[in-house]
Amino acid sequence: MAGSSFLRMVGAADRELSTPIWPRDRACPPRADFAPMARPIVLLSCGDRCIVPHPSGHEALAPIARGTHLAWTHANPIGDVALVQFGGNGEPEGLVTILTRDGLRNLISNLQAIDARLEDER
Structure with a gap:
């Protein structure tokens, strides 16, 4: 399959799921510190x-990777949002994370806690 990318090959076989496959986010709860x-x-x-x-x-x-590129889309019916993170150095592979709204809020809270910690250490 010369010239075909892995992403196109996988995409051709994709189908929309009719039921949720993950009952909850497998993410750490938000931590203040x-x-x-x-x-x-x-x-x-x-x-x-x-x-x-x-x-x-x-x-x-x-x-x-040095830096990051972030993209997102709706992920119904398997979750609320699909976050895609690509490394900033142009690598074609990315990481897709499916989250509920609560999982997204936990991620945001954790990132804010990291930012606050970095500010405190200045």
């Missing part, structure tokens, strides 16, 4: 990936 991770991020020698502590206690391999 959102502290940084207790363990450090380990940068790999390739420079574009790192090892990060996962909330489960394990470690995860993650790509590194």
